[in-house]
Amino acid sequence: MEVKVMKKCFSYSQNGTGNRLVFYFQGCDMHCPWCSNPECLAPEGTLLVHHPKLPKEICPKGHVHKGKLDRIECGSCTTRECLSYTGNVRITFSCTSVPVEDLIREADENRALFFDGGGVTVTGGEPTMQFDGLKELLTGLKAIGIHTAVETNGNNPRLAELFPVIDQLILDCKHVDSEIHKEITGVPNEIIRDNIRAALKDHPNVLIRTPLISSFNAEAEILERFVAFFQECGTENAKFELLKYHEYGREKWISCGIPYTMKKGYISDSLYGSLEEIYKNAGLTVVRS
Numbered sequence: 001m002e003v004k005v006m007k008k009c010f011s012y013s014q015n016g017t018g019n020r021l022v023f024y025f026q027g028c029d030m031h032c033p034w035c036s037n038p039e040c041l042a043p044e045g046t047l048l049v050h051h052p053k054l055p056k057e058i059c060p061k062g063h064v065h066k067g068k069l070d071r072i073e074c075g076s077c078t079t080r081e082c083l084s085y086t087g088n089v090r091i092t093f094s095c096t097s098v099p100v101e102d103l104i105r106e107a108d109e110n111r112a113l114f115f116d117g118g119g120v121t122v123t124g125g126e127p128t129m130q131f132d133g134l135k136e137l138l139t140g141l142k143a144i145g146i147h148t149a150v151e152t153n154g155n156n157p158r159l160a161e162l163f164p165v166i167d168q169l170i171l172d173c174k175h176v177d178s179e180i181h182k183e184i185t186g187v188p189n190e191i192i193r194d195n196i197r198a199a200l201k202d203h204p205n206v207l208i209r210t211p212l213i214s215s216f217n218a219e220a221e222i223l224e225r226f227v228a229f230f231q232e233c234g235t236e237n238a239k240f241e242l243l244k245y246h247e248y249g250r251e252k253w254i255s256c257g258i259p260y261t262m263k264k265g266y267i268s269d270s271l272y273g274s275l276e277e278i279y280k281n282a283g284l285t286v287v288r289s
Helices: 099-108 126-142 159-165 178-185 192-204 220-233 250-256 269-281
Strands: 001-014 017-023 047-049 091-093 096-099 119-123 149-153 167-173 206-212 238-243
Touching: 001 099, 001 126, 001 238, 017 099, 017 126, 017 149, 047 250, 096 099, 096 250, 099 126, 119 126, 126 167, 149 159, 159 192, 192 206, 220 269, 238 269
Parallel strands: 017 119, 119 149, 149 167, 167 206, 206 238
Antiparallel strands: 001 017, 001 096, 047 091
């Protein structure tokens, strides 16, 4: 089986415990306007343009107009001659198809780097969008004794099937109100809440992360509702992390030809600290990666 992989890299602490080999899977079922990996959103992949003005000859099919790629016209293109253009203008494609067995082999060849409790993390995009390939990968890694972690938005109803082959489960919880969640991300949160309940009940190692966005959820009242929900589920096996908004992905949105619409996302250090205290005062284990 093959999976579409956006990129591979090594990361320390931000994508799970220890030194991690991180596989970024292509495709996501949400469209969060603050996403730092917008090139991973489209399941079929995305062309990234790394130049403000393209020459016409970069596309022999004539899909460049006034220096810009006509993404509607080129959306059905499968040959992508633009990727082999030899001038000083560069276009890249966000992902490649890779056999799962090749990813397992790569992890095995790098296992010496996991000496500090690290392993492999699968993230995205949303890795459960390629559910069968993800399950095959995690099962294969566990079979050769490699620690596994998955970062997920929690919106796949089959997520619990993967619990036995996930050593560390990293779940997003973006908002407690389903209508607001749907308005901003494109999907409601009922499945996410069900998966969080299941994870807090049945999985031994859960990290729940919440991105704090000033125009979205960075308010004490909302955080108190988060706390009430988590306490209702049980938090003995869980850790929690609040993440400050950043714009690290802004330039990539431009490269993908997608408008960056985020406004009023930043929060102050003092507000961040006070929101973190709400979790701590409620007895939740708070971490910073």
